Amino acid sequence: MAIMNNIEALRETLRQEMERDPRIIITGEDVGPRGGVFRATQGLYQQFGENRVIDTPLAELSIVATGIGLALTGYFKPIVEIQFADFIFPAFNQILSEAARMRYRTRSDWTVPLIIRAPYGGGISGGLYHSQSVEAFFAHIPGLYVVAPSTPYDIKGMLRAALMLEDPVLFFEHKKTYRLIKGEVPEEDYVVPIGKAAIRREGDDLTVISYGLAMHDSVKAADMLAAEGISAEVIDLRTIRPLDKETILESVKKTGKVLIVHEDNPTVSVGSEIAAIIGQEAFEYLDGPITRLTPPDVPAVPFSHPLQDAFMLNPEKIAKAMRELAAY
Amino acid sequence: MATPAKKSNKTKPSGRPSDHLTDEQLLKMYRTMVLSRKLDERSWVMNRQGRAPFHISGIGHEAIQVAAAETLRPGYDWVYPYYRDLAFILALGMKPVDHLMGLLGKAGDPSSGGIQMPSHFSNAKLRIGSISSPVATQVPIAAGTALACKLKGTDEVTVVCLGEGSTSQGDFHEGLNWAGVHKLPFICIVQNNQYAISVPVEKEMAVKNVADRAKAYGIEGVVVDGNDVLACYDVMVEAVERARSGEGATLVEAKTYRVTPHSSDDDDRTYRSREEVEYWKKRDPILLFEKVLFERGILTEELKQEIEDWAIAEVDKAEEEAVNAPYPDVSEMTKHLYGPMPNWEV
Numbered sequence: 001m002a003i004m005n006n007i008e009a010l011r012e013t014l015r016q017e018m019e020r021d022p023r024i025i026i027t028g029e030d031v032g033p034r035g036g037v038f039r040a041t042q043g044l045y046q047q048f049g050e051n052r053v054i055d056t057p058l059a060e061l062s063i064v065a066t067g068i069g070l071a072l073t074g075y076f077k078p079i080v081e082i083q084f085a086d087f088i089f090p091a092f093n094q095i096l097s098e099a100a101r102m103r104y105r106t107r108s109d110w111t112v113p114l115i116i117r118a119p120y121g122g123g124i125s126g127g128l129y130h131s132q133s134v135e136a137f138f139a140h141i142p143g144l145y146v147v148a149p150s151t152p153y154d155i156k157g158m159l160r161a162a163l164m165l166e167d168p169v170l171f172f173e174h175k176k177t178y179r180l181i182k183g184e185v186p187e188e189d190y191v192v193p194i195g196k197a198a199i200r201r202e203g204d205d206l207t208v209i210s211y212g213l214a215m216h217d218s219v220k221a222a223d224m225l226a227a228e229g230i231s232a233e234v235i236d237l238r239t240i241r242p243l244d245k246e247t248i249l250e251s252v253k254k255t256g257k258v259l260i261v262h263e264d265n266p267t268v269s270v271g272s273e274i275a276a277i278i279g280q281e282a283f284e285y286l287d288g289p290i291t292r293l294t295p296p297d298v299p300a301v302p303f304s305h306p307l308q309d310a311f312m313l314n315p316e317k318i319a320k321a322m323r324e325l326a327a328y
Numbered sequence: 329m330a331t332p333a334k335k336s337n338k339t340k341p342s343g344r345p346s347d348h349l350t351d352e353q354l355l356k357m358y359r360t361m362v363l364s365r366k367l368d369e370r371s372w373v374m375n376r377q378g379r380a381p382f383h384i385s386g387i388g389h390e391a392i393q394v395a396a397a398e399t400l401r402p403g404y405d406w407v408y409p410y411y412r413d414l415a416f417i418l419a420l421g422m423k424p425v426d427h428l429m430g431l432l433g434k435a436g437d438p439s440s441g442g443i444q445m446p447s448h449f450s451n452a453k454l455r456i457g458s459i460s461s462p463v464a465t466q467v468p469i470a471a472g473t474a475l476a477c478k479l480k481g482t483d484e485v486t487v488v489c490l491g492e493g494s495t496s497q498g499d500f501h502e503g504l505n506w507a508g509v510h511k512l513p514f515i516c517i518v519q520n521n522q523y524a525i526s527v528p529v530e531k532e533m534a535v536k537n538v539a540d541r542a543k544a545y546g547i548e549g550v551v552v553d554g555n556d557v558l559a560c561y562d563v564m565v566e567a568v569e570r571a572r573s574g575e576g577a578t579l580v581e582a583k584t585y586r587v588t589p590h591s592s593d594d595d596d597r598t599y600r601s602r603e604e605v606e607y608w609k610k611r612d613p614i615l616l617f618e619k620v621l622f623e624r625g626i627l628t629e630e631l632k633q634e635i636e637d638w639a640i641a642e643v644d645k646a647e648e649e650a651v652n653a654p655y656p657d658v659s660e661m662t663k664h665l666y667g668p669m670p671n672w673e674v
Contacts, residue, residue: 062468062502069472107441109452166667193672
């Protein structure tokens with residue numbers, strides 16, 4: 001079994017899937033000879049040619065829109081790359097008004113099997129416009145799948161799963177995990193189902209619900225707390241829409257305490273939704289306040305190093321919040 | 329290679345593609361225009377009677393639409409219409425009842441089952457793409473469809489329609505840019521009716537013709553009298569040939585006029601003179617076509633009456649069917665959000 005980092009797992013899965021299915025094409029800025037600014041498509045243009053790995057004009061609206069138009073024909077399964085999630089907003093209307101609603105508004109006569117990949121997240125000196133977490137905007141939209149895999153194993157399994165769907169998928173990849181996170185990736189075929197969370201660490205005293213880079217930090221924090229005699233369960237959501245309510249509620253019913261940790265802004269966020277679900281469906285099991293830990297409610301990650309450090313979550317910050325909740 | 333936008337020469341004496349249209353074809357086109365007009369007028373009546381909550385009209389736009397459809401292969405070529413394309417979708421094979429089902433929000437509305445507002449046409453079997461209400465979004469989507477056809481190696485042509493008002497959107501620019509970069513089998517028909525609701529064309533753009541912009545995208549641009557169905561046919565034949573033979577995209581600007589208010593909720597007396605509207609009513613595309621057909625001896629007063637009677641009877645029949653058709657069950661509201669979850673077993 002090969003050890004890969006996240007970007008390697010992504011690239012190898014793209015390669016394997018393109019070899020398997022000639023309908024898969026990739027479009028985006030710099031995805032061609034350059035192989036993507038994060039190297040996600042490195043070598044694919046050389047292997048599959050300019051008709052399957054297509055460099056586009058620098059225009060996110062039409063990268064997504066042409067992806068929709070390609071998908072509607074049924075001739076191709078496009079995977080489009082938005083270079084940074086921060087730049088996806090010119091395409092927001094196309095995603096909201098077209099991709100997400102096509103099936104609904106045509107009673108499934110037309111469907112948009114389209115994958116939109118976008119690196120998101122901070123901690124890489126990307127400042128306001130190369131660091132944002134944008135998942136909440138899209139998680140609000142019926143008709144979309146929103147996923148955020150954070151391990152090499154899941155990236156392979158969930159990209160394969162996303163390709164099996166007949167609806168648009170926002171495939172968010174935390175860019176700091178690209179080279180930071182390594183793990184085993186089986187060579188054989190497997191699928192990680194969309195809509196299924198993973199329990200990364202079992203525990204009894206409290207539940208931590210997270211995804212992305214913050215999930216990895218949460219596991220580290222849980223390890224730290226284990227030494228102090230606090231047993232924390234860590235859930236990696238993996239899919240943000242639809243949420244795996246079953247796994248969330250089961251864990252909360254077991255531990256009675258829940259800390260939701262994410263890098264995205266707190267107001268009207270994924271955490272807000274999870275808190276509402278728990279409040280409504282597991283109220284009588286709670287032994288403490290549903291708690292959220294996020295960066296401050298500011299637009300995005302500031303560039304200057306001390307400010308970036310102050311913004312970003314880390315295992316120490318998460319451990320502190322966990323201790324406080326455990327002591328409640 | 330890019331060439332400047334050019335005017336079609338509708339007075340050219342011979343050799344025009346439309347010269348080769350048979351009498352049957354001409355009468356078919358005329359019938360569709362009359363049918364669309366009667367259906368459109370009925371929709372206004374049903375709205376004013378309080379039986380239909382909303383109507384958006386294509387009256388005056390019929391010539392370019394029917395001409396375009398006549399140059400295409402329905403169900404083979406891809407068409408992304410817009411909300412004034414009633415005559416277009418009829419010419420492609422949709423039925424009057426299809427429109428009226430949508431007008432009344434009935435379950436039998438083939439475009440959306442009563443989910444969308446009226447005139448948001450769609451028909452997957454006929455390859456008529458579905459549109460939303462934010463304008464011009466369909467242009468880059470259509471470019472993507474044209475790209476798919478090119479990559480697949482088919483000779484299918486993709487046509488997209490919009491009004492000149494919608495050309496102010498960035499989507500229009502981006503779609504045409506793709507069409508130019510990839511030399512796509514793509515035709516963008518701008519039905520320039522001179523108003524974006526109340527805003528006149530001179531407040532929409534500084535150029536005289538929308539088609540002038542084609543040069544900036546490296547595609548062909550052509551201006552045509554959108555009320556002259558044969559002139560429209562001529563430019564469309566050329567554009568379709570260009571697309572089908574791999575020679576690239578065309579921006580067709582059909583100059584017409586919206587003789588009705590923007591929609592049933594608009595009052596155009598607040599922003600334009602009655603004299604202006606009356607002037608254009610005299611240039612009605614159906615009147616102009618009738619003149620040609622009379623001159624050629626294809627149409628007679630008797631046949632004209634017969635066609636009108638037929639069209640009204642078709643609309644009567646469609647209205648009765650739509651009125652008596654059931655509304656969607658409320659359970660429909662939460663259906664068709666996603667396809668079935670796949671079997672995850674590999």
